[in-house]
Amino acid sequence: MEVIAIQKSVLNGMKNELEALLELTENATRKYNPIFKGEQWLDNQEVCLMMNITKRTLQTYKDKGLLPYSRLNRKNYYKRSDVQALLDAVHPNNTNNNGFTDE
Template identity: 45%
Template sequence: MEVITIEKKTFDEMNEKFERFVDRVEEICRRCGDKGLGEWLDNQDVCRMLNISPRTLQTLRDNGTLAYSRISQKIYYKPRDVRRILPVVEERRKEAGYRKRTI
């Protein structure tokens, strides 16, 4: 283990700067409100909301109908984007049902 010594004055200055940094970060978080992951939906949430399969969800992503964000290997969606495409999904469901009945 390596030990590093610094003057108390230097330590106090570093500590004070760190405290100011923490205060600034907390203020930014308060100003921005809760824009964290709590507002985002995952694949399972979206499939449940739209009553679609994971494969259909993949198609919506692939053809650009539904915007998404990828963090590591997980995909997230904004609730407003999901609500925006709800009429599109319902219309496609009606069209598919109509085609099935006419055959």
């Protein structure tokens, strides 16, 4: 085991810098919280697994406007509530809240 001794003033300086960094991070993320409003977002793979469909079928749903999506850094994201609504529309009597069928 290695022990490193530093001056208390240096340790306090590091602590202050870390607290300032934490505050900057919290301030940067706080402005995005209203956008998400507690909504869970899913990527292509998660949607395909949840709906038990292929990527091509997912693309068809997007092309026909059946499943709204948002694009961020060349990646598509879908609101879980939108995916669940489409699942309910496709299989109204056959899905539960987690997206898996009761077959």
